[in-house]
Amino acid sequence: MPRIDLSALPVRTGSSYLSPHDQAVQGRSWQAVATSLSQFGANLVTLEPGAWSSQRHWHTHEDELLVLLAGEAVLVEEHGETLLKPGDIACFPAGIANGHHLQNRSARPCQFLAIGTDRPDIDECHYPDIDMHLDPAGFRRKSPRPA
Amino acid sequence: MPRIDLSALPVRTGSSYLSPHDQAVQGRSWQAVATSLSQFGANLVTLEPGAWSSQRHWHTHEDELLVLLAGEAVLVEEHGETLLKPGDIACFPAGIANGHHLQNRSARPCQFLAIGTDRPDIDECHYPDIDMHLDPAGFRRKSPRPA
Numbered sequence: 001m002p003r004i005d006l007s008a009l010p011v012r013t014g015s016s017y018l019s020p021h022d023q024a025v026q027g028r029s030w031q032a033v034a035t036s037l038s039q040f041g042a043n044l045v046t047l048e049p050g051a052w053s054s055q056r057h058w059h060t061h062e063d064e065l066l067v068l069l070a071g072e073a074v075l076v077e078e079h080g081e082t083l084l085k086p087g088d089i090a091c092f093p094a095g096i097a098n099g100h101h102l103q104n105r106s107a108r109p110c111q112f113l114a115i116g117t118d119r120p121d122i123d124e125c126h127y128p129d130i131d132m133h134l135d136p137a138g139f140r141r142k143s144p145r146p147a
Numbered sequence: 148m149p150r151i152d153l154s155a156l157p158v159r160t161g162s163s164y165l166s167p168h169d170q171a172v173q174g175r176s177w178q179a180v181a182t183s184l185s186q187f188g189a190n191l192v193t194l195e196p197g198a199w200s201s202q203r204h205w206h207t208h209e210d211e212l213l214v215l216l217a218g219e220a221v222l223v224e225e226h227g228e229t230l231l232k233p234g235d236i237a238c239f240p241a242g243i244a245n246g247h248h249l250q251n252r253s254a255r256p257c258q259f260l261a262i263g264t265d266r267p268d269i270d271e272c273h274y275p276d277i278d279m280h281l282d283p284a285g286f287r288r289k290s291p292r293p294a
Contacts, residue, residue: 034236037210042238069233086216093183115187
């Protein structure tokens with residue numbers, strides 16, 4: 001059936017971020033809702049109060065779009081902060097160096113649908129605030145390792 | 148700004164369907180909300196009572212996803228009908244011959260976000276209920292023309 005039965009989909013938590021950058025997303029959970037598609041993906045994401053959607057980041061080769069479905073979240077990006085409410089949509093074109101994420105600063109959970117392409121073969125993800133970088137080989141620290 | 152200012156976007160109506168297949172979508176309007184992206188597109192679509200989202204169709208080369216944001220709509224596809232409510236998500240993989248569309252049978256407008264890829268160079272769109280077909284050359288009737 002084309003309609004997605006959310007009750008039948010696993011709810012995932014956790015993060016593959018390098019420590020301690022995973023701490024901010026501990027209150028994040030998601031369901032992959034578009035596994036039948038191959039050209040883009042979609043995650044239905046819930047943020048508990050205090051949780052972030054991710055570390056602030058931008059992708060070199062992956063377009064992203066999100067639509068807020070319930071609750072409120074603060075979109076933080078290079079140009080400032082914007083409160084998002086249900087029905088608000090935001091777009092993040094591949095290759096535009098505008099690190100972004102959502103923060104749930106409210107007292108209630110919020111939920112959004114995040115749509116994006118998936119190009120792990122060529123994509124790099126930049127994290128302007130922290131000592132972490134993602135490229136096709138995986139996560140690494142930007143700083144040199146101690147000798 | 149990544150957040151889309153819907154008040155600044157043109158609201159489009161009309162259809163390039165061959166007559167009389169354009170009648171069913173006269174109560175449809177939409178805003179293209181992801182023009183900054185290149186890897187997929189997104190339309191915020193409003194259906195007045197009685198309006199259809201499209202003729203029932205499926206794409207050979209374009210994935211589609213929709214999420215209902217407000218009101219109610221009936222998803223009609225090969226396997227039956229499903230009432231969609233806010234937060235409901237449906238996926239339509241490219242190449243799966245499952246003609247689908249939404250009908251607003253309620254007394255109030257409904258709104259959904261439709262995400263899809265755009266491959267007019269190779270995509271064909273099948274309309275199982277009507278005498279119309281879309282391929283890279285444009286719309287045509289499936290029936291032979293009168294001699």
